[in-house]
Amino acid sequence: MIKLVLTGVWVCIITLASVYFSVHMATAPAPAPDDSKQSQLELVKGETITVPIIADGAVTGYFIGKISFMMNKDAAKNVSLPLTEMTTDELFTLLVGSKMVDISNMKSFDPNAFREMIKKDINQHLGGDYIDQVMLEQLDYLSKEEVKANASGQQKKTAKPVNVITPAPVTDKAATE
Numbered sequence: 001m002i003k004l005v006l007t008g009v010w011v012c013i014i015t016l017a018s019v020y021f022s023v024h025m026a027t028a029p030a031p032a033p034d035d036s037k038q039s040q041l042e043l044v045k046g047e048t049i050t051v052p053i054i055a056d057g058a059v060t061g062y063f064i065g066k067i068s069f070m071m072n073k074d075a076a077k078n079v080s081l082p083l084t085e086m087t088t089d090e091l092f093t094l095l096v097g098s099k100m101v102d103i104s105n106m107k108s109f110d111p112n113a114f115r116e117m118i119k120k121d122i123n124q125h126l127g128g129d130y131i132d133q134v135m136l137e138q139l140d141y142l143s144k145e146e147v148k149a150n151a152s153g154q155q156k157k158t159a160k161p162v163n164v165i166t167p168a169p170v171t172d173k174a175a176t177e
Contacts, residue, residue, distance in 0.1 A: 041070045041132055047084050048138070051091050061143040063095050067118065070133035086125060090118050101141075111136060 051063040101109050115134040
């Protein structure tokens with residue numbers, strides 16, 4: 001009988017201690033944010049942008065791109081930035097004006113130089129150091145013929161879009177465990 005009472009008291013003590021610890025941890029103040037560079041950045045999601053490619057006075061295809069930015073929080077707080085329009089302008093300049101991407105030779109495309117050029121030019125237009133990183137979420141090319149075939153509803157098998165950049169592989173931790 002004494003063993004049963006002692007076991008009950010022991011269970012009550014452990015239960016009370018775990019409840020106290022849980023409540024104490026739940027109401028504990030949040031740790032102070034560190035001053036690391038990552039905590040000073042904010043993700044600004046981009047929109048999908050279509051840039052027509054013009055050659056010999058006619059549209060030959062379209063670049064479809066989505067670019068997001070990591071911006072300095074403090075610099076961007078009080079400023080209303082037209083990032084979508086500036087990104088569109090920058091993509092037109094780089095893809096159509098200076099032709100950084102050669103459709104016939106995709107292997108020559110350097111995504112890091114492309115990112116740096118976008119970052120440098122947009123920061124220059126904004127007049128400060130607003131953008132810290134440029135992330136290319138999507139950059140594909142579709143020829144004019146592929147777009148026409150899809151728009152007309154033809155059941156013609158079209159080629160997949162040319163991926164100018166390849167997305168990072170998604171790893172599933174649960175599948176490997």
